[in-house]
Amino acid sequence: MKLHTDQLREALQLYLVMGSPNCAGADPVEVLKAAIDGGITMFQYREKGAGALTGAASLALGAQLRELCARHAIPFIVNDDVGMAEALEADGIHVGQEDTAAEEVRRRFPGKIVGISAHNLAEAQSALAAGADYLGVGPMYATRTKLDAREVQGPEGLVRMREGGIRLPLVGIGGIDAAGAAAVLRGGADGIAVVSAITQARSPREAAAELREIVNMIK
Ligand SMILES: Cc1ncc(COP(=O)(O)OP(=O)(O)O)c(N)n1
Numbered sequence: 310m311k312l313h314t315d316q317l318r319e320a321l322q323l324y325l326v327m328g329s330p331n332c333a334g335a336d337p338v339e340v341l342k343a344a345i346d347g348g349i350t351m352f353q354y355r356e357k358g359a360g361a362l363t364g365a366a367s368l369a370l371g372a373q374l375r376e377l378c379a380r381h382a383i384p385f386i387v388n389d390d391v392g393m394a395e396a397l398e399a400d401g402i403h404v405g406q407e408d409t410a411a412e413e414v415r416r417r418f419p420g421k422i423v424g425i426s427a428h429n430l431a432e433a434q435s436a437l438a439a440g441a442d443y444l445g446v447g448p449m450y451a452t453r454t455k456l457d458a459r460e461v462q463g464p465e466g467l468v469r470m471r472e473g474g475i476r477l478p479l480v481g482i483g484g485i486d487a488a489g490a491a492a493v494l495r496g497g498a499d500g501i502a503v504v505s506a507i508t509q510a511r512s513p514r515e516a517a518a519e520l521r522e523i524v525n526m527i528k
């Protein structure tokens with residue numbers, strides 16, 4: 310499914326990013342089911358970090374998560390790996406500054422959602438020129454999930470992009486939990502992308518529902 314800009318803004322409202330290393334031993338399929346019950350609006354399969362599955366095992370988990378998203382009409386995005394996105398018939402792909410160039414992604418994966426990470430206004434402008442559909446902006450706050458994350462920019466990073474004329478759908482990412490979500494949305498984000506606030510919660514369903522309530526209050 311390729312979404313129009315307004316549909317994409319809506320889909321980005323509560324964006325779960327996750328792979329098996331984020332689930333603290335719980336079954337990622339069960340974590341995703343609970344998060345969907347709680348009200349997530351978009352999902353990114355990011356099988357990365359210590360203990361991450363590789364090859365056929367990663368693809369097999371991706372296929373289960375993809376199927377679950379399809380059943381609930383949740384857009385399914387693959388992190389980094391264009392081949393996996395093709396194999397899983399994903400709705401899109403998210404690439405960072407060090408990943409496959411957006412132009413190459415578009416060529417290999419036409420008609421799909423392309424998200425690009427941007428850490429400042431200059432990167433946001435180049436991502437826009439390269440044809441991004443949305444930008445992932447962060448880290449908003451300190452994160453323990455991505456060890457090679459760039460310097461924290463806070464919600465002010467979003468404000469700078471909006472003031473610099475970036476109108477593209479934006480999602481904040483990095484260390485966002487129920488306490489920090491509102492500032493990110495008020496800074497100009499269309500949504501929040503979270504990993505640990507949902508996957509490491511005692512109840513991923515309740516954590517997602519609480520974040521969704523905050524989004525609904527502000528959007
Ligand atoms: C929604 C969203 N925003 C940013 C990122 C980070 O992407 P990247 O900088 O390529 O880092 P990795 O996730 O690949 O480690 C993201 N994945 N999703």
Ligand SMILES: Cc1ncsc1CCOP(=O)(O)O
Pocket residue numbers: 326447448451452453454455458482483484485502503504505506
């Ligand atoms: C993938 C990614 N990109 C920037 S920060 C981050 C990790 C966010 O994880 P958490 O929500 O647990 O801080």
Ligand SMILES: [Mg+2]
Pocket residue numbers: 388389403404405408
């Ligand atoms: Mg990447």
